[in-house]
Amino acid sequence: MTPAADADLLAGIAPDASGTPAEGFGVYLHWPFCAAKCPYCDFNSHVRHGGVDQERFTRALVREMDAMATLTPGRTVTSVFLGGGTPSLMDPGTVAAALDAVARRWTVAADAEITLEANPSSVEASRFRGYRAAGVNRVSLGVQALNDADLKTLGRLHDVSQALAAIEIARATFPRLSFDLIYARPGQTPDAWAAELTRAIGLAADHLSLYQLTIEPGTLFEAMHRAGKLTVPDPDLAAELYEATQAVTAAAGLPAYEISNHAAPGAESRHNLVYWRYGEYVGIGAGAHGRIALHGGRARLATMTERAPEAWATLVEARGHGVTATEFIAGETAGDEMLLMGLRLKEGIDPARYEALSGRAFDQRRLADLLAHHMIERLPDGRLRASDQGWFVLDAVVADLAA
Structure with missing residues (x-):
């Protein structure tokens, strides 16, 4: 994360008109x-x-x-x-x-x-x-x-x-x-x-x-x-x-x-x-987090505001926002975030969207192993989801898929 500074961390960020309309x-x-x-x-x-x-x-x-x-x-x-x-x-x-x-x-x-x-x-x-x-x-x-x-x-x-x-x-x-x-x-x-x-x-x-x-x-x-x-x-x-x-x-x-x-x-x-579908949201208020879509929805600007309420309000009054840390998220990091959020859902994730975000395909050997051990399931429409067993050890499943 970018450390808090007197500089306006949102200055110079080029807005993107695309957003994530499919996810909201x-x-x-x-x-x-x-x-x-x-x-x-x-x-x-x-x-x-x-x-x-x-x-x-x-x-x-x-x-x-x-x-x-x-x-x-x-x-x-x-x-x-x-x-x-x-x-x-x-x-x-x-x-x-x-x-x-x-x-x-x-x-x-x-x-x-x-x-x-x-x-x-x-x-x-x-x-x-x-x-x-x-x-x-x-x-x-x-x-x-x-x-x-x-x-x-x-x-x-x-x-x-x-x-x-x-x-x-x-x-x-x-x-x-x-x-x-x-x-x-x-x-x-x-x-x-x-x-x-x-x-x-x-x-x-x-x-x-x-x-x-x-x-x-x-x-x-x-x-x-x-x-x-x-x-x-x-x-x-x-x-x-x-x-x-x-x-x-x-x-x-x-x-x-x-x-x-x-x-x-x-x-x-x-x-x-x-959140879970890896859509776009803004976080407003003390200690709020946001994920703003950039680059046609393929990247995110993560934002975090000052946690202390009065300090946050003072920052907003001085410069228009209380953002004290930002991070540009793209490529494999964006793919990892999508996996971590999406595999929490019973509907699972679309592998094609993962590939578009991360710039890489899943390791087929690891995927086959997780399927064979019934940690994940492939749905008729091609989506992947964690099984009931996989939900118990979701962090391990995500780590394996993301490796």
């Missing part, structure tokens, strides 16, 4: 503030007990959009994702201003997916109605567990009754609803998880994001795990929990379309599909 164009807006920091979380989120100057951060978001719009002329926005942090701490007027600014800078598709992440503890019916009026048509709730003991362990600010109330409000307000659950929690058994998951599916979300608890560096959970105060399931039990996840969701009509994401047919997250 997404706008990610990051709201980095939370009411509290969860002990497992390593996201770029910050607590401000003295409150947040929403007007200042809205102005900064809108101004940074100008810089990103200059690099992405003529694009049609297929999805907008307000992520965090906790975007449901934003005033509805803040959300409306941000979405209006998107519509003034790009064409927004008539069927664009506009998602807002929310925590149950910050859900109010009037606030949700305000988000809907602003243009949000999909909400993603951070439920994480459906029992109070585990919610407390996970450091969540809501209890199960609040989660259920938030789900009801969301269902009544938005056309589409997703929520997150974390499994492989301390002491969790496959039977208990299957029962909890079955209950979750009965709450009528059309999309579930089901994440295995991982111990991330720099988190409170890492310190507790290192001190022997937190025990998570061993790999064999984690595999059983994963298998239970696949079985329960598939039986209920929400099969996995990506390693951690499950949806009814047609309810897949369009914004996340832009």
Whole structure:
């Protein structure tokens, strides 16, 4: 990555009119503030007990959009994702201003997916109605567990009754609803998880994001795990929990379309599909990442903004954006990124597109070996995807194919 400097890292970048229309164009807006920091979380989120100057951060978001719009002329926005942090701490007027600014800078598709992440503890019916009026048509709730003991362990600010109330409000307000659950929690058994998951599916979300608890560096959970105060399931039990996840969701009509994401047919997250299909997206806000298409879509400009919210806003006010690092990605590196993202999907990847991006074909010996060991599968249309077995060891499969 290019180190941060006083120089404008976006100066001199020649915009490309091509984009990635087949894969879509997404706008990610990051709201980095939370009411509290969860002990497992390593996201770029910050607590401000003295409150947040929403007007200042809205102005900064809108101004940074100008810089990103200059690099992405003529694009049609297929999805907008307000992520965090906790975007449901934003005033509805803040959300409306941000979405209006998107519509003034790009064409927004008539069927664009506009998602807002929310925590149950910050859900109010009037606030949700305000988000809907602003243009949000999909909400993603951070439920994480459906029992109070585990919610407390996970450091969540809501209890199960609040989660259920938030789900009801969301269902009544938005056309589409997703929520997150974390499994492989301390002491969790496959039977208990299957029962909890079955209950979750009965709450009528059309999309579930089901994440295995991982111990991330720099988190409170890492310190507790290192001190022997937190025990998570061993790999064999984690595999059983994963298998239970696949079985329960598939039986209920929400099969996995990506390693951690499950949806009814047609309810897949369009914004996340832009990432996994190696499409183009701009990242706006403190600590946001983007991939801007260059050279007819064969290359990417990776962008990363300043992580500290106030420092990011100061940079935007001074020079129009908070980008502190960039990287030009092309050839084999672009091909590797496409593999890493695309093989997470049940639909897999198009080998011809991989060859066009990377400038090389797969090693046929390695490909044959992975097929013979049932790590990957070739679909009737020629696409390649990781098998169910291959998903367990996806990093190794990608490394083998990319070698």
